[in-house]
Amino acid sequence: MKARFAITLLATAALGALAVQAPAMAEVKLGLAAPLTGPNAATGEQYRRGAEAAVKALNAAGGVNGEQVTLVYGDDASDPRQGVAAANELVGEGVAAVIGHYNSSVSIPASTVYAEEGVLQITPGSTNPQLTEQGIKTVFRTCGRDDQQGDVAGKFLATAYKGRKVAILEDQTTYGKGVADATKARMNSLGLKEVMYEGITVGERDFSAVVSKMKAANVDAVFFGGLYNEGGLILRQMRDQGLEAQFLSPDGTVSQEFWGITGPSGEGALVTFGPEMRDQSQAKDAVAQFRAEGYEPEGYTLYTYAAVQVWAEAAQKAGSVDGAKVAAALHDGSAYDTVIGPLTFDAKGDPAGSSYVLYSWQDGKMVQLSDAQVAKLGQ
Incomplete structure (x- = not known):
């Protein structure tokens, strides 16, 4: 009886040692x-x-x-x-x-x-x-990249609002100023000069002063380089003051939160973003x-x-x-299959062939616009 008990103890100890030594799941x-x-x-x-x-x-x-x-x-x-x-x-x-x-x-x-x-x-x-x-x-x-995004936004503004008044706003961040400057550069290269270029402060909630300035300048379109919080407030306050200028913003406003801030004031607002993948x-x-x-x-x-x-x-x-x-x-030039399509990276680490298109907020949803629909904007 004692012998069997001793064997059992030894077996249990051996199993315990194995458990301790066994590698954890990688x-x-x-x-x-x-x-x-x-x-x-x-x-x-x-x-x-x-x-x-x-x-x-x-x-x-x-x-x-x-x-x-x-x-x-x-x-x-x-x-x-x-x-x-x-x-x-x-x-x-x-x-x-x-x-x-x-x-x-x-x-x-x-x-x-x-x-x-x-x-x-x-x-x-x-x-x-x-x-x-x-x-x-x-x-x-x-x-x-923002130079690609700015190219699309700047070209649109220079074409749709040729000879008209465009204001450019940016939130003074690396992103907001960068995309605003890229848009401005492309628009200027195509012959359209902005009538206003203003920086706003992230976290600010009262934009009545800059809206009044744009209203006094009788602007026809506004490009805002920044994110959805400030962008939504600016647009809502534009509409509250009766400024009906076209509002265009970059991918930083791609969120349902933007519409949550603007409500119906966001109807028809334009956004640059990658093609719809869903x-x-x-x-x-x-x-x-x-x-x-x-x-x-x-x-x-x-x-x-x-x-x-x-x-x-x-x-x-x-x-x-x-x-x-x-x-x-x-970096080896291979195409990697993803939910947004095949991705191949260049020497810098950017995806090759990235593109931006225009969307319009319609009844609370972002809708990608066709070339024909874009061509009718600003008329």
Whole structure:
């Protein structure tokens, strides 16, 4: 009896030792850096939803190189200093790559943190050219650039409002001023000079002074370089003061929050953004899953999903999650299949062939306009 008991104890001890020595299930950490709180939390939600859905699908298919992927969150609150702090925290957590940030003024300083540690960065929404002009080989984006976006906006204004009065407003951030200046440069090159160029302050709520100035100048169109909070307030206050000028803004206002601020005042407002992807075949399954969960994948949701996809595909191709090796795979000219279509990256880390089109807010929804519809605007 004692002998059997001793054998049992030995067997139990051996099993315990094996359990201790057995390796834990392998996992790789992927950072998500976004304004999860603060004034742009609605866009942060787009990032979060897109990343979580992509990681869920990725893990269900076996993960990356046999490892499950775990998301680690970094909240930058759209603040450059908090963004750098979040970047350092994510690096400290040992993330293999970071999907983020949103604001260019946050992505640019954070990119140096990631670069120093060899951590790959893919932003779904930072459009300022400076980000990829730094020459950092581990920085990529799935969205386009403001010089491309400004080209479309500037050409539209110069064509539709030729010989008429256009005002340009910007929020004095890296993104807002950058896209406003790109729009201005293109518009000016085509022969149309703005009658006003004004900077506004992020967080401000009373724009009556600048609206009165535009009304006195009898402007026909307004381009606003900035985000949905200030853009929505400016447009609503324009309409409240009886200024019916055409309002045009860039991708920073692509959020249902914009309409939530403007209400019916937003009807007919124009936006530049990438072509609609939600009804494309490559996005069909992902969009259906989002909608089944009661979420509409607007704005940068699919761009974030795509960022996770290209990272995972490149890591699989490289056979490693090492930042330099994954970057080399992304730079090799291959096309990576994503929910926003195939993406091929140039030497700077920008997606080749990025394009912007015009949308119009109609009854609370953004509707992509055809060339024929755009041609009728401003008449």
